[in-house]
Amino acid sequence: MNDQKQQSDSKSPDVKKPDVKKPDVIKPDTKKKKNDSPVPIVQVTSSPHLSDTSFTTQRMMIDVLIALLPVIGMSIYVFKIYAVKQLLICLVSCLAAEVVFVKMRGKSLSITDCSAAITGLILGLSLPGPAPWYVGFIASFVAIGIGKVIYGGLGMNLFNPAMVGRAFVMIAFAGSMAASGYLDQASAVDAITQATPLDTFKQAGEVTPLFDLFVGLTNGSLGEVSAIACIIGGLYLCIRRTASWEIPAGIIASVVVLGLITDMVTASSGWNVLHHIFSGALLFGAFYIATDPVTSPLTPKGKFIFGVGAGAIIMLLRIFSGYPEGVMFAVLLMNALTPLINRWTIPTPFGAIKKAA
Amino acid sequence: MGLKIEGFEGSGTFEKGVHPPGRKNFSTDIPIEVIPTPKKVVLPMSQHIGAPCASQVKAKQEVTFGEVIGKAKAFVSAPIHSPINGKVLKAANVTLPNGRRVPAIPIKAEGDQLEGKALMDEIFGGDWSKDCAGKYDPKAISDAINDAGIVGLGGAAFPTHVKIMPNEDKPIDALLINGCECEPYLTPDYRMMIEFPEAIIAGSLLAGHAVGAKKIVIGIEDNKPKAVESMEKAAAGTGIKIARLKTKYPQGSEKHLIMSVMKRKVPPGGLPIEVGAAVSNVGTVAAIAGAVLKKKPLTHRVVCVTGAGINNPKNLLVPMGISYGELIDFCGGLTKDAARIISGGPMMGFAFADLSTPVTKGASGVTILTNKDVKKADETACVRCGRCVDVCPLDLVPSKLAVGSRNSNLDVVQKYNIMACLECGCCSYTCPASLPIVQLIRMGKAMVAASAKK
């Protein structure tokens, strides 16, 4: 069939700039039709002529918003006004940034695809509640501007925009983002008066009860405190296949393996592998941040490698670095490796002999 | 699961692929009807893959039903016969739905014609002997197929005698008969299996004998239990096995049928014979039976006219060269919301607009979709979700092929094996960003072909 198609295709004169969006609209040749049935407009476009409308880019974005609901709910329950304020700042700033930058580049508006809203919420959820307003504001503009629009908008960015924004403020406003930034002794909100579990452990060797970590009655970034909320939303994403399960599976698998090894080496600390999984941004990062399709690999195998890599980096940072938490760096590092992973994991075409790598 | 057919390792399915809505209900239960002889047929001289035919007739010449109109000039080609009695008109060019412009011979109907039941009996009627295959010399079967101008009726239109011929070097373990009809909407193969199973069995035996196949298996998707039953009844005592395959698109692709039944993978660019298989379609083998047992050339075929955009969907026995417009008129015309006329099914068929376009041997039907059917989400940027990779039945990376084609990047598209793509449409069907991946891939292939010529 190939000959036939190639011949027909070589006729399309303009190979470089396909006008692929608009189907030609041609009236059918009706000269030979005697009955005067209505003459519909007939479109001529390329096959296939059906598409799966139950799964679209917009639907994926809406899925993420739905999946974020339990996490947002928990964060508001735990951090009260701190959460509401921070999330609103980031959400509004991200949407504003999208409008400003996209206008500047003269592109049509892409607010409706919800991706800026998602970046805003995820960014907000990854910040400490007490951080001053300008931290969220600046992080949002960096996330959308440098994280996304500069690359050409949705789908073109190399790094997870929310994490780019967060990394920027983490360096620029080290004080507000360091362990002490999570604390406000004078606060009326309980959680904020305690140090984060990872920090308590790092500094004082004190172990937070697993149950508190699981439900989320601890201090931390807004979205990360409740393991159960992340798991509920995350499972929804995986079941909808909006997020690829290979990524959280990879992360959790490698954290478990490395966590067990550390358990064996440092047996008595009381901080075991479950603490690793339920504490900090691990689950939030595994289900919501690392699974951003744009900045993770294409193939299932690649996705799993991505997850394992991210999990390993998280553990290395947690155990050996001065920072109590490493999810953000892990995701950014793996984002950078994604093109490479994609190249390693080109699937062997059906029936082809595997090339010796 | 497994097929549980002795000697076959297939699991009845293959990896990846998609599940588009079947939508066969428009025409599944409507028996094949004979369309009245048209006033004129237009016979394109190239209705198949391979060299075009040379016209054997002159304008004003009288021709009769079954007479050779175009003669094959090469091995990979197939002659063309007149489906009616009449007079030859001046040759002209026509554009086929796939966009190719080819010379064609119009014939005006004159004198008496075979109509209705008489025509049906002529083509599919009578007894189909199931035990005479052995009497024929394999070469004679292949020659009869060649003389009858038979090509793959499932859509590929590859000259059948090239596939169905004796060969010494590579033993054929199995002849697979494709009764999957995995394209949504289409029903002609299904109707053939219900109405003329004997012809299919006779043809399968002849084809199997010609290629020296040790076994013959007819593959049918498990959403067509009546076809399975009908074929099982007709196959009783012949040794032909019926394989119930998982309903999944593209189950009827040659490579995937072989995978599902035999668990063997045809390499990219390779032929089924390389893994000891031969594949033919149910409609094609029925035509083989007619060619060998009754010396009938391929002049008519069964098509369906279906979809929500046609008033009375039907299955029809039509002469080659009849215009699509006449089929549509015979089926009550288009509905008000008809939006797209497709030669073939919605996944791989060609949309076209000129209703005077003639039906060719490879056309399995016309599907008319409405605005509602073809609606899709607005195109967005590729979100690199990998869904296309998850469904590509040939294990390609469609998103890379699309980007490479769009940027005219020859290296990228070749590195990602663009030529292996079968244009099945699974990727575009699934893509959440509604990217026209297949269209881009076609352009990329044209680019590769053009660069190869340089």
Ligand code: SF4
């Ligand atoms: S399915 Fe579409 S959006 Fe997803 S990776 Fe493939 S081309 Fe991109």
Ligand code: SF4
């Ligand atoms: S790349 Fe080709 S073979 Fe793969 S799904 Fe798309 S059309 Fe089918």
